Amino acid sequence: MAIRIAFFDAKSYDRENFAKVNENFGFDIQYYKERLSLNTVSLTQGADAVCIFVNAECDARVIERMAGYGVKLIALRCAGFNNVDVQAAKQFGIRVVRVPAYSPHAVAEYAVTLMLALNRKVYRSVYRTREGNFRLGGLLGFDMYGKTVGLIGMGKIAKELVKILRGFGMNVLAYDLYPDEAFAKEHQVKIVSLDELYEQSDIISLHCPLTKETQFIINSDSITKMKYGVMIINTGRGKLIKTADLIDGLRSHQVGSAALDVYEEEANYFYEDRSDKMIDDDKLALLLMMPNVIVTSHQAFFTREAVHNIALTTLQNILDFSEGKELVNEVK
Structure with a gap:
């Protein structure tokens, strides 16, 4: 009997990619457009595994319900697992797997895209020229070469990003609890403390997982330590930045600009078409109005290669589980 998978938050591109890759696996996949939550967990009845994405609500209550329905595996089709109560899953005998490396190139390249677009005001220039305005006022940027x-x-x-940035002739600092000293030496990356990074960086880019320790790592205290006019890039997780503090930093010009591919409270907006509705999140609405801010829809991962790799690794994780093999991508 084929393994049955309840697939949540399914978009057209998810169905297309997973259906194609599943031709080689033969799983019974039931696609649901809804996100997994306490309101939708009943859809997991009869499923052996659930497949979820970044905005699923997979807390202890949801996990307990799924265990009662017979679910034995949570398969994340993303790298982050901060939205899953891993301890609760262990308690109820449900294993958790993820996709740790679908395409580091995709996200690294997108981070550079945001840096360049923000610095050279490409988004503002496009809007202007479409209206016949070819003035240069307000579009002044800076050379990336030689900046930190x-x-x-x-x-x-981050390692793929380092290679790109070094190609621009930029100085690269890095902070990590467990830094790769050999890589840093090879690519001329200076390992520093967090405070040193704040003080010396012209641009700060976030590439750490969301944990209790890193939640709101960018806040009013850290912002005051940064260079005046710093650029902040976030392609990681929204709650790495305390939005209210970022807005205050932008207002005071301590933060010169920011590009956010993720947002602290993105679940109700990202991946959905809300163009015919008012945005009732005041902080998000304000960010969207700021001329020195870019907000995109959690799309850094979104390349053909990445979505194929996500489908392939996710279904391989499920196959390994069904065959009792070692789960190389298990969250423990």
Whole structure:
């Protein structure tokens, strides 16, 4: 009997990619457009595994219900697992797997895209020229060459980003609890403390996981330690930044600009078309109005190669579980 998978938050591109890859696996996948939550957990009845994404609500109450329905595996089709109560899953005998490395190139390249677009005001220029306005006022940027970028986190994505930034002739600082000293030496990355990174960086880019220790790592205290006019890039998780404090920093010009591919309270907005509705999140609405802020829809991962790798690794994780093999991508 084929393994049955309850697939939540399914978009058209998810169905297309997973259906194609599943031709080689033969799983029974039931796609649901809803996100997993306490209100939708009943859809997991009869499923052996659930497949969820970044905005699923997978707390202890949801996990207990799923265990009662017979679910034995939570398969995240993303790298982060901060939205899953891993301890509760262990308590109720449900294993958790993820996709730790679908395409570090995709996210690294997107982080650079945001840096360049924000610095050179590309988004503002496009809007202007479409209206016949070819003035240069307000579009002044700076040379990336010779500037200092500080990376918080030094995992696979950050390492790919380092290679790109060094190609621009930039100085790279990095903070990580367990830094790869050999890589840093090879690519001329200076390992520093967090305070040193704040003080010396012209651009700060976030590439650390969301944990209790890193939640709101960018806040009013850390912002006051940064260079005046610093650029902040976040392609990681929204709650790495305390939004209210970022807004205050932008207002005071301590933060010169910010590009956010993720947002602290993104679940009700990202991946949905809300163009015909008023945005009732005041902080998000304010960020969208600021001329020195770019907000995109959690799309840094979104390349053909990445979505294929996500589908392939997710279904391989499920196959390994069904065959009793070692789960190399298990969250423990």
